[in-house]
Amino acid sequence: MRRPWQQAQRSALILAGFTVTATLLLGGTWLATHRIVAANEMAAQSALLAQTLPAASFDNVLPASRQPLPPAIQQAFGSPEALAFYTARRQGRVSGLVFENVAPDGYSGRIRLLIGLLPDGSVHAVRVVKHQETPGLGDYIDLARSEWARQFGGKGAANLPAWRVRKDGGEFDYVSGATVSARAVTAAVGRTVVAFHRYRSTLLPRNTP
Numbered sequence: 001m002r003r004p005w006q007q008a009q010r011s012a013l014i015l016a017g018f019t020v021t022a023t024l025l026l027g028g029t030w031l032a033t034h035r036i037v038a039a040n041e042m043a044a045q046s047a048l049l050a051q052t053l054p055a056a057s058f059d060n061v062l063p064a065s066r067q068p069l070p071p072a073i074q075q076a077f078g079s080p081e082a083l084a085f086y087t088a089r090r091q092g093r094v095s096g097l098v099f100e101n102v103a104p105d106g107y108s109g110r111i112r113l114l115i116g117l118l119p120d121g122s123v124h125a126v127r128v129v130k131h132q133e134t135p136g137l138g139d140y141i142d143l144a145r146s147e148w149a150r151q152f153g154g155k156g157a158a159n160l161p162a163w164r165v166r167k168d169g170g171e172f173d174y175v176s177g178a179t180v181s182a183r184a185v186t187a188a189v190g191r192t193v194v195a196f197h198r199y200r201s202t203l204l205p206r207n208t209p
Contacts, residue, residue: 049086052116052125053096058088062098065089069099073202076195078188080104085203094119094204097196103188107180108132111141115192119204122156125149126189131181138181148173148182152189157197163190 049062069083077083079102088096096118103111112130117123126149128142140146151172164170165182174182196203 048127048129049098049114049116051127052098052114053088054118054124057095058090060087060089062086062088070202073195073199076191076198077101078104078191080110096124097203099192099196101188101192103184105180105187106131106133106184107138107178108134111181111184111188113185113188115189117193117196120156121193121197121200122154123152123189123193126152126185128185133181134178137175138178140175140178141181141185148175149185156193163187163193 045063046061063086065087066084067087069077069085074083077099081102083100083102085100086098087094088098096116099115099117101113101115103113109132111128111133114127114129115123116125128149131139131142133139133141140148143149162170163172163186165172165174165179165186167174167179168183170186172182172186
């Protein structure tokens with residue numbers, strides 16, 4: 001007959017064996033899927049960033065070009081959060097920049113944006129990445145809901161004084177009853193363009209046309 005301490009020791013060894021086996025199985029599953037998940041996330045991010053620049057205008061991997069925005073420039077962007085930007089290149093030459101920005105004054109909170117600029121500082125496209133605006137009302141800022149965001153395309157230095165919605169004396173459309181959402185995004189895009197022109201020499205290499 002086994003002594004109590006021997007029985008306890010045997011039970012502990014069995015439990016330890018189950019624990020080790022479970023850990024190995026979980027670790028193996030994570031290793032097998034980690035690369036797939038990371039690759040899928042990279043592909044999704046690349047696709048979203050690509051929407052803000054002209055098709056076939058770059059040949060580098062945009063997510064890999066991510067750099068933090070210097071504090072002085074970030075302050076000019078008017079964001080309450082740390083920001084980054086991405087540099088698009090074609091055959092080694094800069095063909096565009098994609099900036100993160102956050103409009104802090106949306107109707108229901110912060111609105112996260114991606115803003116694609118060409119080297120001359122004009123906007124190619126704006127994408128709303130995340131927001132909490134009212135469904136069916138303020139969410140028209142999202143391209144998935146309406147074409148509203150397309151009006152920023154082609155706007156640049158010549159439009160700097162007019163980065164406001166029409167209700168405030170600017171030139172950008174808005175939906176009646178949901179002005180706050182449009183006003184927040186428009187102002188954030190405008191701050192991005194203004195900051196780019198102000199810090200262009202810092203953000204772009206010297207060989208950029």
